[in-house]
Amino acid sequence: MNDVTEPVSETLAERAKLALGRRNLVFIGLMGAGKSAIGRLTAQALGIPFVDSDHEIERVSRMTVSDLFATYGEEEFRALEARVLKRLLRSGPRVVSTGGGAYINERSRRHIKKGGLTVWLNADLNVLWERVNKRDTRPLLKTENPKQTLENLMRARYPIYAEADLTVLSRDVKKETMVEEVLAAIADHQKAQKP
Numbered sequence: 446m447n448d449v450t451e452p453v454s455e456t457l458a459e460r461a462k463l464a465l466g467r468r469n470l471v472f473i474g475l476m477g478a479g480k481s482a483i484g485r486l487t488a489q490a491l492g493i494p495f496v497d498s499d500h501e502i503e504r505v506s507r508m509t510v511s512d513l514f515a516t517y518g519e520e521e522f523r524a525l526e527a528r529v530l531k532r533l534l535r536s537g538p539r540v541v542s543t544g545g546g547a548y549i550n551e552r553s554r555r556h557i558k559k560g561g562l563t564v565w566l567n568a569d570l571n572v573l574w575e576r577v578n579k580r581d582t583r584p585l586l587k588t589e590n591p592k593q594t595l596e597n598l599m600r601a602r603y604p605i606y607a608e609a610d611l612t613v614l615s616r617d618v619k620k621e622t623m624v625e626e627v628l629a630a631i632a633d634h635q636k637a638q639k640p
């Protein structure tokens with residue numbers, strides 16, 4: 446009898462899941478990059494839990510992010526965000542989408558680097574602007590010239606986001622395409638690590 450077993454063909458999602466192991470996958474990047482939307486879909490594809498740190502902050506504080514900024518200020522928000530991220534990243538695997546400022550905060554960045562594989566959704570100004578100007582839920586953009594504010598944030602933050610383990614270019618393609626590129630980046634990263 447022929448004893449040779451067929452090689453199991455693995456889907457991209459399976460390969461990415463294997464490569465991720467017990468680590469968390471953490472989405473970072475500027476407002477409008479797609480962290481919340483693409484993070485959720487990536488978790489679905491991987492078959493692991495998803496959590497958005499802003500939603501978790503809103504759940505535990507019973508306030509919206511906007512109200513937290515208005516009532517307690519950004520510094521208090523960052524302290525709460527760091528505590529929430531520390532707890533969310535303690536065990537894995539899960540997908541964690543962060544708010545745009547999380548990785549910029551030193552304490553949060555430490556928890557993120559320790560707790561997971563980071564993927565930066567890198568987008569250009571016009572892509573971000575087209576997405577964020579449709580909603581007014583982002584307190585940092587309630588300025589006289591929000592597009593200029595976004596550009597200033599890009600300049601200040603992109604060198605720090607660039608420390609991410611993986612970078613995927615966020616642009617106007619189907620969300621499913623973005624998810625595939627994220628999965629491929631995880632699988633390829635694992636390959637690159639092997640001797």
Ligand SMILES: Nc1ncnc2c1ncn2[C@@H]1O[C@H](COP(=O)(O)OP(=O)(O)O)[C@@H](O)[C@H]1O
Pocket residue numbers: 474475476477478479480481482483576577616617618619620623
């Ligand atoms: N690839 C994409 N193509 C079109 N729209 C997108 C894409 N990725 C995200 N979006 C949309 O852009 C908006 C901002 O995305 P969101 O996930 O909230 O960004 P973030 O959490 O990074 O601020 C949402 O309305 C989302 O559905």
Ligand SMILES: O=C(O)C1=C[C@@H](OP(=O)(O)O)[C@@H](O)[C@H](O)C1
Pocket residue numbers: 474475476477480481499510543544545546547582583584585
């Ligand atoms: O960039 C930032 O500092 C922020 C981004 C927001 O999240 P998204 O990046 O998901 O919009 C939210 O955490 C808060 O408004 C502050």
Ligand SMILES: [Mg+2]
Pocket residue numbers: 480481482499542543544
């Ligand atoms: Mg978000």
